[in-house]
Amino acid sequence: MPAPRLIGRDLACRRGGRLVFRDLGLELGPGEALVLTGPNGAGKSSLLRLLAGLTPPEAGTLTLDGAPADRELLAQTVALLGHETAIKSVLTVGEQIGRTGCGVDAALHAFDLLNLRDTPGRLLSAGQKRRAALARVLASNRAIWLLDEPTLGLDASSQALLANAIEGQRARGGSVVVATHAELGVANPRELKLGA
Numbered sequence: 435m436p437a438p439r440l441i442g443r444d445l446a447c448r449r450g451g452r453l454v455f456r457d458l459g460l461e462l463g464p465g466e467a468l469v470l471t472g473p474n475g476a477g478k479s480s481l482l483r484l485l486a487g488l489t490p491p492e493a494g495t496l497t498l499d500g501a502p503a504d505r506e507l508l509a510q511t512v513a514l515l516g517h518e519t520a521i522k523s524v525l526t527v528g529e530q531i532g533r534t535g536c537g538v539d540a541a542l543h544a545f546d547l548l549n550l551r552d553t554p555g556r557l558l559s560a561g562q563k564r565r566a567a568l569a570r571v572l573a574s575n576r577a578i579w580l581l582d583e584p585t586l587g588l589d590a591s592s593q594a595l596l597a598n599a600i601e602g603q604r605a606r607g608g609s610v611v612v613a614t615h616a617e618l619g620v621a622n623p624r625e626l627k628l629g630a
């Protein structure tokens with residue numbers, strides 16, 4: 435699954451009437467990890483939403499292997515984990531992961547969730563919910579992962595599972611963009627500083 439090369443040029447983003455960033459460029463090829471850093475409000479989440487096709491850029495271009503990255507193409511290519519995990523309270527962990535893709539057992543195993551497969555979302559702790567949301571991203575088999583503060587609520591061993599999953603995605607030729615204030619423990623990430 436080599437990920438298409440994602441290229442953004444001269445991107446600008448407006449939210450709530452305010453220009454959050456402008457003249458932003460980025461490039462992400464197969465197997466690469468890009469870490470978005472910067473202070474609160476710098477626009478990391480806004481950039482992830484833009485890359486997911488949820489917010490159109492105010493200016494600039496976004497392409498995937500040279501093709502315009504419209505909302506539809508992005509929807510087929512990326513998996514987004516937002517601040518909110520969007521774990522449903524009535525569905526079991528297995529059901530919510532199984533809904534989005536294949537490789538459910540592998541995804542449950544990767545985030546140490548096999549023993550929680552039949553547990554409904556409402557009974558999960560915050561960290562367990564985040565692990566379930568990450569397992570859903572893994573099971574989606576999307577070429578590009580967009581992760582917003584994925585380590586929130588994760589203990590040390592779960593953070594190690596996340597690092598492994600990110601490295602697995604890269605080894606398969608996928609790519610990953612992560613907005614974080616934490617150290618991820620992945621090899622040779624590229625860094626894009628916002629608000630600098």
Ligand SMILES: Nc1ncnc2c1ncn2[C@@H]1O[C@H](COP(=O)(O)OP(=O)(O)OP(=O)(O)O)[C@@H](O)[C@H]1O
Nearest residue numbers: 449450454472473474475476477478479480481613
């Ligand atoms: N739904 C929204 N409507 C209007 N403005 C918004 C909305 N969400 C965020 N903003 C504004 O966009 C700017 C960038 O916010 P964003 O969440 O992208 O920053 P961030 O770098 O991810 O911050 P943090 O580190 O706190 O998560 C902020 O000024 C924020 O107030």
